Amino acid sequence: MALSKTVAQNAEVGRTGILDAAALLLGRQGYGAVSLRMIAEAAGIKAGSIYYHFASKDDIITEILDAGIQAVHDEVRDRVAALSADAPARDVFRAVLRGHLCALLEHGAYTSANVRIFGQVPPVVRDANLPVRRAYEAFLDNLLSELKVRDAIRSDVNLPRFRLLLIGALNATLEWFDPQKGSAEDLADDYADTFLNGILSQSGDNT
Template sequence: MTQDTPAADTTRDRVLSTSASLFCRYGYAGVSMRKIAQCCDMKAGSLYYHFASKDQILVEVLNLGIEKVHAAVAAVLRVDASPADRLRGAIAAHLHALLEYSSFTSANVRIFRQVPVPVRDSTLEVRRGYEALWDGFLGELKAGGHLRDDVDIRSFRLMLIGALNATLEWFDPELGDVSELADRYADMLANGIFAERGT
């Protein structure tokens, strides 16, 4: 019944990691302290030695989810490359964080909207930081004349991140290659799917 994602040496980290995958799969209300504890080979009461409440676990899981994907994308964007390559790389980084590295980012995507409002609000700042990272990058591209003049950056960012996050619903990293997926998405988004461009 021990169901954890990657390496997690300390008990506290193991609880967070386990909670993330459970939240991701069963939703916020569908995961009990007893189930989290059971998956960590503990008893429910012991969780309160590390965390004050279920909601505190939740807040930490949600924030870690954004922080991890933020760090991965930011690292890619720091290196110099062509606009197409940077877009490809940033998309690949987001997808790897979402689909492979851990369940924190996927848990955030899945349960963000069904979490109690105070919890959601306390994670908004971290979230906005990630949005700003993308807007900055896309703004650079536009300033450099690499984007169509008539595409709105915010609209595209929302569509892009939405499309990436939605892969969670169907993509299985054991069956497909995340990097290939990223390349396909980057190509379709950058160049469109129509044979000829028109209005």
């Protein structure tokens, strides 16, 4: 296949090459559709050789899942940290959405793989990924909580529930996003406006 050849040519061999090849395939085809033989071919080695680097298929998956969450967590944290301490709430919120969507849609084989396959892997693998997920969720909750303390977010907003809404909406973009129809940053800004302002007209029949 043309795709596999390309991957094989570009991949470094060894541990990293296997992980990169696996993340790319898993993000595109899902957990059940990707076999060790496919991963090996994409990485430029034979299936049996994988077991020199990893004890099992699930070990590979576990490592990819963790790296995927960490990548988006790092990207969001760095973008928020780059803002001045008194940046407007709107800018903070935009930075979060830009970081999450750019990590997911533009630079993230591991993040894409995580979003795509997390719901498909065996329970034991899912559980192994939970600590890293919880850390990212707690980071977002703290950030949103600060905005609420600053009175930028309405007091009647249920923050943990809004965070679930937000992450669900952001991750779902993976299913339809097309980079040729606009950048991830533009999409993030559009989503940010919708979440911040709502869709309701101020002048309409909104009794």
